Every structure is written in structure tokens, then in C-alpha cells.
Amino acid sequence: MPLTFRRLAFFCAFLCFALALIWGMGADRLLAFWDIPHSEVSALMGRRLAALLLGVGVMFFSVRNCPPSPARAALVRGFMVGCLALALLGMYDWLSGHAGPGILVSVFAELALGLGFISVGNGERASLRQVQASR
Template sequence: MQLSFRTLSTLTAALCLLLSLVWGLTPQWLLSFWDIEFSFAVGLVARRTAVLFGALSVISFLVRNEPPCATRNALSLGFVVGCWGLAVLGFAEWLNGHVGPGILLAVGFELALGLAFFQTRRVSVELETAS
């Protein structure tokens, strides 16, 4: 299914906002899916991650109306690299027994989101070269 950049950016903004709230307010709940124990150090990283997801939410929301351009291309490629990198790391951690199978849900979302940005970027490049 091909999504427009506007739709994809809006959905990404909503997802990142949700993740920001969960990581910031109830990180134990999310960590329990991955079979990771909550500790002071994990809480510190979770709160910092919450702020990062909040920033990604704002960025995604504010660029949703941008026409195909270098900024939009950079954002799309950044999400592709970030999502696919997280998916590889999550899968590797699961294979090594460091996290539970709940991480595979996150891996699936990361693969799908990265693919969606990859496809949206590809369509944008095709439209630019056709013009």
C-alpha cells in the first residue's frame, strides 16, 4: 500500500507522540513486553528517549506539507536508516537472548515504517525526474 508523504508524516508524528508519552510516563509497561527489567539507569534512558520521540513527532508533523525537496528527501532517508537500523538491532538482541519475543512487534513496525518512507521517497524521486 502506497501512502502519500503527507499521510505517512502525519501517521509517523502520531506514532512518535504516542511513543514519547509511553516512554516518558510508563516505560515499565513497554519494557515488560521485551522482558527487560526496569531500573534507575533504564528509566534515565527511557526519559531521554521520550524527549527524542517528542522531537521526531514535531519534525514529522511540521514537514508533512513539504513538496518533494532536499529536506524531505533527507528526512525520509533518515527515517529509513533509523527504522531499519533499529529493526536489525532489535532482531539481533532477540537472537542473542537479551530481550523477549515482544521486541519482534517493534521490529515489524520499524521494518514497515522504513519501507513506507523508502517507497514514498522513491515515488517522489520518480516524480521529480519526470518533470
């Protein structure tokens, strides 16, 4: 089963909705998994992150069936950069002792998503060239 934008967008929407629920209602459990103490500040940031993830999930669910376009390509590039940056930050936080080994689960997931979007992004560029050539 080849990786397509539609499948990846649907998966990302589902993942963002699940993470919004987790961060919104159970941030303390996720932070404990990462060996990070729960505090009022982390709870506040978790709720704010939940709202942002909910919005990103809605964006990906909304565009899952859209044809290749510069806007869709921008969404792919932006999310790819965000995922890879999160993976790098997670590695930094683990190596520096700011987070426990539980964060590596998130790092691997972010790396996989980033690489998935690189793969889909390569297809996006080829599709955009075909669309532009046909005009």
C-alpha cells in the same frame, strides 16, 4: 488508498507522540513487554528517548504538507535508515536473548515503517527529478 508522504508523515508524527508518552510515563511497562528488567538507567534512557521522539514527531508533523524537496528527501532517507537499523538491532537483541519475543512487535513495526519510507522515497526521487526538470 495509496501511501503518500503526507499520510506517512502524519502517521509517524502520531506514532512518535504516542511513543514519547509511553517512554516518558510508562517505560517500565514497555520494558516488561520486551522482558527487559526496569532499572534507573533504563528509566533515564526512556525519558531521554521520549524527548527525542517528541522532537521527531514535531518534525514530521511540521513537514507533512511540504512539497518535494532535497530537505524532505533527506528526512525520508534518515528516518528510513533509522527504522531499518532499529529492526536489525531488535532482531539481534531477540536472537541473542537480550530481549523477549515482545520486541518482535517493535521489529515488525520498524520494518513496516522503513519499507513505507522506501516506497515514499522512490516517489520523492521521481518528484524531485520533475521539479528540477521544470526549472
